[in-house]
Amino acid sequence: MERLIARERTRQVKVGDVPLGGGAPVVVQSMLNAAPDDAAANLEQIEALAEVGCELVRIAIPRADCLEAFQKVCEGSPLPVIADIHFDPQLAIEAARRGAAKLRINPGNIGGLEAARPVIEAARSAGIPIRIGVNAGSLDKTLAAREDLTLPQKLVASAIDHVRFFEEECDFHAIVVSAKAHDVVATIETYRLLAGALPGVPLHIGITEAGTAFQGIIKSAAGLGVLLEEGIGDTLRISLTDDPVTEVRACYMLLSALDLRKRSPELISCPTCGRTQVDLIPLAQEVERRLAALDKPLKVAVMGCVVNGPGEAADADIGVACGDGVGVVFASGRIVCKVAEADIVSALMKEIEAL
Amino acid sequence: MERLIARERTRQVKVGDVPLGGGAPVVVQSMLNAAPDDAAANLEQIEALAEVGCELVRIAIPRADCLEAFQKVCEGSPLPVIADIHFDPQLAIEAARRGAAKLRINPGNIGGLEAARPVIEAARSAGIPIRIGVNAGSLDKTLAAREDLTLPQKLVASAIDHVRFFEEECDFHAIVVSAKAHDVVATIETYRLLAGALPGVPLHIGITEAGTAFQGIIKSAAGLGVLLEEGIGDTLRISLTDDPVTEVRACYMLLSALDLRKRSPELISCPTCGRTQVDLIPLAQEVERRLAALDKPLKVAVMGCVVNGPGEAADADIGVACGDGVGVVFASGRIVCKVAEADIVSALMKEIEAL
Numbered sequence: 001m002e003r004l005i006a007r008e009r010t011r012q013v014k015v016g017d018v019p020l021g022g023g024a025p026v027v028v029q030s031m032l033n034a035a036p037d038d039a040a041a042n043l044e045q046i047e048a049l050a051e052v053g054c055e056l057v058r059i060a061i062p063r064a065d066c067l068e069a070f071q072k073v074c075e076g077s078p079l080p081v082i083a084d085i086h087f088d089p090q091l092a093i094e095a096a097r098r099g100a101a102k103l104r105i106n107p108g109n110i111g112g113l114e115a116a117r118p119v120i121e122a123a124r125s126a127g128i129p130i131r132i133g134v135n136a137g138s139l140d141k142t143l144a145a146r147e148d149l150t151l152p153q154k155l156v157a158s159a160i161d162h163v164r165f166f167e168e169e170c171d172f173h174a175i176v177v178s179a180k181a182h183d184v185v186a187t188i189e190t191y192r193l194l195a196g197a198l199p200g201v202p203l204h205i206g207i208t209e210a211g212t213a214f215q216g217i218i219k220s221a222a223g224l225g226v227l228l229e230e231g232i233g234d235t236l237r238i239s240l241t242d243d244p245v246t247e248v249r250a251c252y253m254l255l256s257a258l259d260l261r262k263r264s265p266e267l268i269s270c271p272t273c274g275r276t277q278v279d280l281i282p283l284a285q286e287v288e289r290r291l292a293a294l295d296k297p298l299k300v301a302v303m304g305c306v307v308n309g310p311g312e313a314a315d316a317d318i319g320v321a322c323g324d325g326v327g328v329v330f331a332s333g334r335i336v337c338k339v340a341e342a343d344i345v346s347a348l349m350k351e352i353e354a355l
Numbered sequence: 356m357e358r359l360i361a362r363e364r365t366r367q368v369k370v371g372d373v374p375l376g377g378g379a380p381v382v383v384q385s386m387l388n389a390a391p392d393d394a395a396a397n398l399e400q401i402e403a404l405a406e407v408g409c410e411l412v413r414i415a416i417p418r419a420d421c422l423e424a425f426q427k428v429c430e431g432s433p434l435p436v437i438a439d440i441h442f443d444p445q446l447a448i449e450a451a452r453r454g455a456a457k458l459r460i461n462p463g464n465i466g467g468l469e470a471a472r473p474v475i476e477a478a479r480s481a482g483i484p485i486r487i488g489v490n491a492g493s494l495d496k497t498l499a500a501r502e503d504l505t506l507p508q509k510l511v512a513s514a515i516d517h518v519r520f521f522e523e524e525c526d527f528h529a530i531v532v533s534a535k536a537h538d539v540v541a542t543i544e545t546y547r548l549l550a551g552a553l554p555g556v557p558l559h560i561g562i563t564e565a566g567t568a569f570q571g572i573i574k575s576a577a578g579l580g581v582l583l584e585e586g587i588g589d590t591l592r593i594s595l596t597d598d599p600v601t602e603v604r605a606c607y608m609l610l611s612a613l614d615l616r617k618r619s620p621e622l623i624s625c626p627t628c629g630r631t632q633v634d635l636i637p638l639a640q641e642v643e644r645r646l647a648a649l650d651k652p653l654k655v656a657v658m659g660c661v662v663n664g665p666g667e668a669a670d671a672d673i674g675v676a677c678g679d680g681v682g683v684v685f686a687s688g689r690i691v692c693k694v695a696e697a698d699i700v701s702a703l704m705k706e707i708e709a710l
Binding site (some may be wrong): 036307 | 386387388389390391397413414415416417421439441461464490491492493494499537539540543563564565566567569570571572573574576577578579580581584594595596597599602604605608609612613614621622623624625626627628629630631635636639640643656657658660662663664666667670
């Protein structure tokens with residue numbers, strides 16, 4: 001359990017009713033991309049995200065004329081709503097008054113430490129935490145220009161400056177910190193430094209601007225996988241240039257792969273090879289599609305041949321080991337029937353429903 | 356460079372002309388799924404894999420009547436071909452005679468240690484290495500039944516038994532070892548144990564039966580990401596219930612994310628939010644599609660707003676920071692033009708071609 005220590009020793013904050021840090025389950029969050037002045041569109045997106053298990057949502061408030069919509073979203077949302085603010089501290093203060101469950105401000109562009117003071121007071125009055133969200137693309141200019149520091153050192157320096165101000169100058173401790181870069185190796189190094197320098201502070205982890213789904217998922221799973229495995233990270237967002245619903249699904253897949261959260265069924269399916277004598281790829285995809293609606297952590301194996309097939313099918317809760325145009329269906333380790341290729345999916349689903 | 360030590364201290368073997376281990380670049384491989392008796396179909400698949408950078412291909416030889424096709428594939432293939440053999444040592448011996456650049460046998464089902472001896476002699480005569488490929492779904496039955504061992508311990512025990520026999524009994528050292536499970540945490544633990552127990556042996560890493568593309572890529576990037584980051588892994592396969600071309604693309608994305616190989620351009624693109632005032636998702640996807648043909652490691656940023664946009668666009672080789680229906684294009688850190696949304700892709704591609 002050594003590897004869980006970093007996560008367990010952070011201080012817990014509450015975002016609405018969601019505990020974050022202090023050994024709570026790693027929280028899954030995403031960010032909306034609907035128009036910020038359209039409350040209905042944002043609420044619709046929140047419903048879709050809640051359905052796939054998203055626990056916190058973040059909304060950008062780029063202008064004062066979006067505050068009214070923000071308030072409506074907070075009032076109607078089934079999930080705690082985080083206000084994402086850049087440049088203008090006044091927007092953060094207003095967001096705190098209008099129902100934000102947490103504020104996210106960016107040290108690089110909020111106007112310096114003193115500009116954060118009234119934001120901190122607004123959060124204190126509202127009883128909500130603040131994320132200090134540093135980003136490589138928007139570092140404070142003086143810090144960005146320093147040639148004696150590496151990018152991870154700059155990101156961490158910016159975060160530490162703000163944490164000290166919040167904690168020591170303002171006696172405000174309900175904080176979460178992030179410091180993201182698009183570079184995976186730099187992000188890993190940054191969070192290791194942060195976890196060492198700020199052992200009590202819950203960390204929000206993510207690879208920023210990770211790209212479209214294929215590249216973004218690989219960069220995020222690799223970088224955040226390394227950190228989570230080291231016990232670093234109390235909440236995560238997988239940033240994709242894609243539908244936020246995909247971000248949330250990817251978060252759960254990653255947490256589930258590392259045994260940190262279990263929500264969805266797991267499909268064990270072989271990559272197919274010259275030994276496979278059924279059309280396995282569409283078969284596995286169909287099983288995956290039908291499993292998507294289930295939110296039980298079942299193990300379902302769809303295997304193409306006799307090499308690992310019987311072993312994996314018997315080891316799973318439900319499984320099928322295929323041969324030449326047939327499938328032998330297993331439930332809880334025992335053979336239950338042998339069916340023709342065309343009937344494999346329905347036979348599997350029947351056993352899954354029976355479970 | 357501490358983190359590269361494990362990989363650097365392995366012994367190097369050659370698979371055809373591809374060096375594997377001993378600090379060579381991590382080798383990307385995949386496995387064919389065409390019919391094993393159809394040489395033309397396999398060669399066609401190899402061409403497609405070679406085009407995306409695959410360095411080694413593996414073919415299952417399930418029956419003796421596939422050996423002729425295997426030989427033709429070896430003769431016509433631009434990439435070294437690995438013969439994947441289960442159950443029947445005679446097939447491995449024949450494959451070595453017919454042009455295999457490497458053999459893969461499975462300790463759990465090849466018929467015990469002594470059955471491997473003639474296979475080793477055939478490999479020695481042909482001057483080719485052997486992969487000892489243990490798999491959780493096909494462990495030796497006696498070992499699988501032991502209740503005093505964890506799954507990683509069983510996998511490692513099976514591998515070590517075989518390595519000792521190859522090295523000590525048969526004085527055969529051109530070996531590669533793998534020990535895969537579908538469980539990510541178990542696979543990580545297994546390879547850590549292997550790297551400690553067999554420091555000189557090159558390791559082939561992978562998550563077996565990882566599932567269809569979405570789940571399989573996340574499990575593989577997380578598990579193999581952790582291992583590669585610790586310096587473990589001389590060659591990898593990302594096993595997906597999908598097209599092998601996707602496996603190879605995913606391998607390079609992962610290696611590139613960890614700065615271990617660079618082949619493709621990297622797209623830095625933001626996840627979009629309420630601040631985005633252009634239709635960024637299709638725009639980023641279109642840029643990604645056009646970049647796919649390029650095999651230069653360029654950094655291209657496609658950013659939606661002024662928060663991180665100018666910073667990331669200026670930091671990339673080529674970038675665009677979008678505003679309300681317009682994009683400011685950067686090349687090597689300098690603004691080169693401002694164009695309407697409809698012209699962003701062509702303006703970016705023009706700068707990329709100029710580079």
